[in-house]
Amino acid sequence: MEVHYELPLGGAHLAYRAAEAGHDVVLCDPSFDISEESMERLESAGVELVTDDTAGVEHGEIQILFTPFGHTVKIARELLDDVREGAVLCTTCTCPPIALYHGLEGELRTKREDVGVSSFHPAGIPGAETQDLILVADARSEESGIELASEEQVERCVNLAEDMGYDVYVLDPELISSIGDMSVVLTVRIVQAICNYFSVARICGAPIEMIEEQVEEVLSTMAYLVGRYGLDAFDRMDGKLLLRSLRNMALTEDVERVVDFFERCYVDLLSGDRESMRELSSMMVPPDKLVDRVREIVGEAPVQYARRRFFEERRWGS
Amino acid sequence: MEVHYELPLGGAHLAYRAAEAGHDVVLCDPSFDISEESMERLESAGVELVTDDTAGVEHGEIQILFTPFGHTVKIARELLDDVREGAVLCTTCTCPPIALYHGLEGELRTKREDVGVSSFHPAGIPGAETQDLILVADARSEESGIELASEEQVERCVNLAEDMGYDVYVLDPELISSIGDMSVVLTVRIVQAICNYFSVARICGAPIEMIEEQVEEVLSTMAYLVGRYGLDAFDRMDGKLLLRSLRNMALTEDVERVVDFFERCYVDLLSGDRESMRELSSMMVPPDKLVDRVREIVGEAPVQYARRRFFEERRWGS
Numbered sequence: 001m002e003v004h005y006e007l008p009l010g011g012a013h014l015a016y017r018a019a020e021a022g023h024d025v026v027l028c029d030p031s032f033d034i035s036e037e038s039m040e041r042l043e044s045a046g047v048e049l050v051t052d053d054t055a056g057v058e059h060g061e062i063q064i065l066f067t068p069f070g071h072t073v074k075i076a077r078e079l080l081d082d083v084r085e086g087a088v089l090c091t092t093c094t095c096p097p098i099a100l101y102h103g104l105e106g107e108l109r110t111k112r113e114d115v116g117v118s119s120f121h122p123a124g125i126p127g128a129e130t131q132d133l134i135l136v137a138d139a140r141s142e143e144s145g146i147e148l149a150s151e152e153q154v155e156r157c158v159n160l161a162e163d164m165g166y167d168v169y170v171l172d173p174e175l176i177s178s179i180g181d182m183s184v185v186l187t188v189r190i191v192q193a194i195c196n197y198f199s200v201a202r203i204c205g206a207p208i209e210m211i212e213e214q215v216e217e218v219l220s221t222m223a224y225l226v227g228r229y230g231l232d233a234f235d236r237m238d239g240k241l242l243l244r245s246l247r248n249m250a251l252t253e254d255v256e257r258v259v260d261f262f263e264r265c266y267v268d269l270l271s272g273d274r275e276s277m278r279e280l281s282s283m284m285v286p287p288d289k290l291v292d293r294v295r296e297i298v299g300e301a302p303v304q305y306a307r308r309r310f311f312e313e314r315r316w317g318s
Numbered sequence: 319m320e321v322h323y324e325l326p327l328g329g330a331h332l333a334y335r336a337a338e339a340g341h342d343v344v345l346c347d348p349s350f351d352i353s354e355e356s357m358e359r360l361e362s363a364g365v366e367l368v369t370d371d372t373a374g375v376e377h378g379e380i381q382i383l384f385t386p387f388g389h390t391v392k393i394a395r396e397l398l399d400d401v402r403e404g405a406v407l408c409t410t411c412t413c414p415p416i417a418l419y420h421g422l423e424g425e426l427r428t429k430r431e432d433v434g435v436s437s438f439h440p441a442g443i444p445g446a447e448t449q450d451l452i453l454v455a456d457a458r459s460e461e462s463g464i465e466l467a468s469e470e471q472v473e474r475c476v477n478l479a480e481d482m483g484y485d486v487y488v489l490d491p492e493l494i495s496s497i498g499d500m501s502v503v504l505t506v507r508i509v510q511a512i513c514n515y516f517s518v519a520r521i522c523g524a525p526i527e528m529i530e531e532q533v534e535e536v537l538s539t540m541a542y543l544v545g546r547y548g549l550d551a552f553d554r555m556d557g558k559l560l561l562r563s564l565r566n567m568a569l570t571e572d573v574e575r576v577v578d579f580f581e582r583c584y585v586d587l588l589s590g591d592r593e594s595m596r597e598l599s600s601m602m603v604p605p606d607k608l609v610d611r612v613r614e615i616v617g618e619a620p621v622q623y624a625r626r627r628f629f630e631e632r633r634w635g636s
Contacts, residue, residue: 130566131566141599142600143601177602178540178602182522183536185518185573186536188564189514191584193504193507215504219541221496222505224605227607244448248442249502270509277487280490280493282461285628286541288542289624292624302611302612305615
């Protein structure tokens with residue numbers, strides 16, 4: 001992958017591109033760990049460089065947070081009082097917009113109802129050759145019914161990105177990370193695994209509804225296992241057991257190759273045994289079904305609480 | 319895969335093997351759609367053949383339900399009054415044991431507390447050459463705290479399977495399906511995708527906790543999408559968007575191959591566009607976290623209700 005080195009990557013690149021597109025840009029960085037030359041190029045494009053975050057948050061109608069991992073929520077909370085009236089705060093690859101929303105929820109629902117939350121996610125490193133799109137979080141999270149921003153605030157982000165020459169996708173606030181973050185590598189492989197399983201199961205004559213249910217249950221089970229045990233779940237799994245079950249499904253050449261590949265490359269990684277397998281607790285109930293049913297009988301509040309606590313406790317910090 | 323054709327596969331094979339091992343076996347089948355020769359071989363091994371299910375359920379200390387898809391719960395409920403005192407009902411590949419438990423829960427917690435539920439899952443077709451193990455569901459589902467059977471009932475199933483020459487694994491009742499059913503093909507591929515992502519993310523310097531969280535979130539997101547939209551989720555996804563994001567992660571040769579493979583074989587399958595992507599609602603909160611938090615504030619009852627309703631509504635029937 002080639003990279004244009006004439007400018008620093010990341011936030012500085014976005015600032016440069018926005019200024020080149022005629023926008024009035026303030027770039028805040030407490031340290032400015034970039035070359036003299038880069039700073040000159042930024043300033044000649046019209047970017048104002050400041051080391052004081054407050055100067056930035058008082059200025060921007062759109063505030064793009066190219067903040068370090070695990071610090072976004074804390075930084076935004078400290079600066080929120082000074083944020084310009086009606087501004088929209090946009091997370092990038094270091095924090096999902098819904099996590100920032102929940103982190104600031106108390107203030108956003110009371111004294112700062114004017115402020116919106118969205119994303120300006122570059123789905124890559126701004127300035128890298130192949131980075132050519134921006135993911136903007138939609139105004140509303142359909143599942144939770146939460147309004148993170150106004151339609152106008154989202155439109156504002158879309159317009160800025162388009163002015164900067166980007167192709168823009170507006171996505172559900174909770175879909176941004178799986179599509180835009182590094183973990184898209186996993187998303188894509190899971191999509192492939194599901195498409196492939198679907199064709200295998202169809203060959204075996206399974207009805208579509210059954211396949212859908214199986215896919216959902218396997219995904220929920222795996223999400224549960226990783227949630228409970230972290231990656232240690234895989235040290236507890238017994239690769240030989242999986243292989244023996246898998247072999248019995250080798251009804252097509254395609255699956256025979258899956259068996260062969262698993263046996264050669266993965267069986268030994270799953271170093272658990274009969275005992276460690278027995279100790280794995282599990283749950284096959286999927287998240288959407290849990291939420292729907294809990295809502296049905298005790299209402300929205302416990303679901304919102306569960307969501308909020310989840311986002312507070314994650315790596316995005318609080 | 320070669321198969322021993324001298325006996326019918328499936329339930330009849332299990333009956334034959336149990337009888338050969340010296341157990342007293344009744345094989346119930348309302349139709350007996352098998353050859354004269356097979357019936358003779360079963361009878362000469364000591365299997366009693368009956369067409370009346372009631373005769374079977376009155377007899378067995380272990381009752382293995384090789385029942386058709388979608389009918390297990392209904393059949394078991396109709397016969398439950400006649401089930402032998404202290405028997406354990408075992409599902410196979412057509413129903414997860416926890417689904418049968420929830421389907422009979424009212425009776426099992428009142429007038430039939432003596433009856434247990436487990437599994438005798440062959441993880442393949444009994445009688446097929448490579449089929450050499452039995453998965454027995456553990457007495458207790460750790461996550462839900464539900465006791466499906468007594469320790470003695472589980473031990474009874476383990477002993478029978480061992481008598482029959484099988485290798486036995488005892489697993490959490492909710493793990494049986496992902497390991498034993500046809501969907502193990504998907505389980506294995508997801509395990510591979512996660513192991514692979516882990517090494518990619520480590521090369522990029524991501525801390526382990528962050529990788530674990532990302533994995534869990536992607537799995538939850540995908541479980542949610544498949545739960546909400548079924549396999550139609552993939553028709554709504556825009557393969558070109560995924561590809562463009564993925565390309566920006568091609569920092570190793572390994573990922574370059576993932577990009578290449580996805581581009582050649584899968585991009586066109588994901589035929590959605592900007593609009594259909596925008597309409598996908600999503601949720602990244604994982605099932606275990608939802609359950610933990612809901613329990614924390616409104617107690618166990620709504621969680622149990624949600625679980626029960628989920629199992630009632632699935633393909634296993636009610």
